[in-house]
Amino acid sequence: MSTMWAATPSEQLMRMATRAAGRRRSATRRRLPLYIGLAMLVLAVAAAVLAPVLVSQSPTTIDVLHPLAPPLTPGHALGTDQFGRDVLARILYGARIDLAIAFGATIVTLVGGTIIGLVAGYLGGRIDSVLMRLVDLFFAFPFLVLIIAIVAMLGPSILNMFVAIWITSWVAYARIMRAQAVVAKRQQYVLAARALGYGRLRIMFRHILPNTASAVIIFSMVDAVGNIILAASLGFLGLGAQPPSPEWGTMISEGQNYLLTSWWLATMPGLAVVFVGIAFSLVGDGLADLLRTGER
């Protein structure tokens, strides 16, 4: 039998192992989306932070002599808007607002929702029922309508937009985390921890959370994209950042009147939204991949 094989079994094994090793080396290639996404995010953050260095114009200075200048006009790489404000400057300064929304709104809801879901899932019983009915209540409303109602009630401003997102967006995290906690609390390592007499807080935050956090972290990346689009939508509806401030959604909203004559007013900030959205999506996707292969 063995003469039929060109190579001895050990050589065959060696070849298989070598091939597997080659595949492992290409792990870097598999993480490419993550790296590209992170690079794009870093770029966006850098642009926001370095805005005064990158452009000399202020985003709010009106220049009535040069309104609606097309892109590539000297001194105005992306043109000017109807008041002669530099579009590039507005996009770069606008990144500060929109990224702050992406991070600020998302981190608060991520942390809050995760804690609520963890507590509900682990403790169960009445606490769980009450918290989850509350979540159901939020899910029952159309999300955007709820946010618009809250912002309209509090008065349109960036801070109130944050508050509206904080009030409504934690529910998704709570539900995801609760499902994870319910599964985890039946795991043997949790039973073992309880058998060792550890307190509930210790079990929840030291034993369950690190084992289950990947799902909410990945979701938060998707949610960050959603929050940017939400901020843009609210700005577009006039409920977010108010006109002089260079928020992307507000810019798109203002630019729509000139869409046929001066397309760059709405298109350029739109591309900025797309850029950041893709960046977060890639990071979320890459993280999901990374954390999944890291599992047992």
Place this chain on the structure above:
Amino acid sequence: MAAGGPLLTVRDLRSYLSTRHGVVRAVDGVSFTLGEAEVLGIVGESGSGKSATCRSIVGLMPASTAHVSGEVIYHPHGGRNILTARQPELQALRGAQLAMIFQDSMTALNPVLTVGDQLLEAVNAHASLTRAQARSQAIGLLERVGIPAPARRMRDYPFQFSGGMLQRAVIAIALASSPRLLLADEPTTSLDVIIQDQILSLLLELQEDTGMSMILVSHDLAVISEVCDRIIVMYAGQVVEEGRAADVITHPAHPYTQALLDALPQAGERGLLRSIPGSPPSLIDVPDGCRFAERCPHVLGKCRTWDTELLETSGLTGTSGLTGSGGRIETGGPGQLARCWRHDEVRRPQA
């Protein structure tokens, strides 16, 4: 082996689980007493209520679905029932006084923390030590359970341990605060025979060194008979036989115990494997009378109607050779009990 007073008394322990299909009587009136420094074995098939008994004692049944009643008295803690104790009181007992190890060592540790971290956590849980003290105690524990190069292995994650080594680490964690009672729920089931033997002898050695009591749960009569002073045989949530290990193994008084012993494959004997015909009754619609009646070769009409209870069997202890040298000294507890009204006719001199 020092015989002392009782350490743990369990009286009429019941653990009913509410499920979608009805109420499952996982544990249905289990009573026993465990002496100081005694090793008690609980045997039975899967689903006979062995694990549920242990988990009920430690209060680890799921609170939302399980209804636990009866009495569990841990004597060093006073005469109170710990089943009704409040959470902080129970937490102080667990780990410090009562420890439990689980069946599957591969999942008994938190996968994202190093073994050392988890061991240190257990060491610190019920004592206030300095970092250096805790660390040296942790390393000492790993060494004690036979893990080579303990200081280096502290930094490893659970997945870097083999099954046997992991079970050793789990035992080290359970023993971190020198409990007086160790509940071992099938500690060797997921391990191969060689490792099984090593872990069992390690457990016994530790038990003898520390003088703690131990409840060893297993479905393997061979394992149980090797290490236990006394045996409880469970069937369908009830104790069907209880007695000193040697008595139960050599003179089983309940047909179920006999069937279990008959089912043990004999070394050097080729042929058909014997099993017990039929399957255990549903724990939801529990039949009246003896729960083993459906599968019992000795069944009579009365078996299906009598109000079962554990009956004392006439003592054969004098002839069992137990009183001779090498036998373990009986610690508390009655003689041999069986939940069979025909135990005297059923009992065979040699199984």
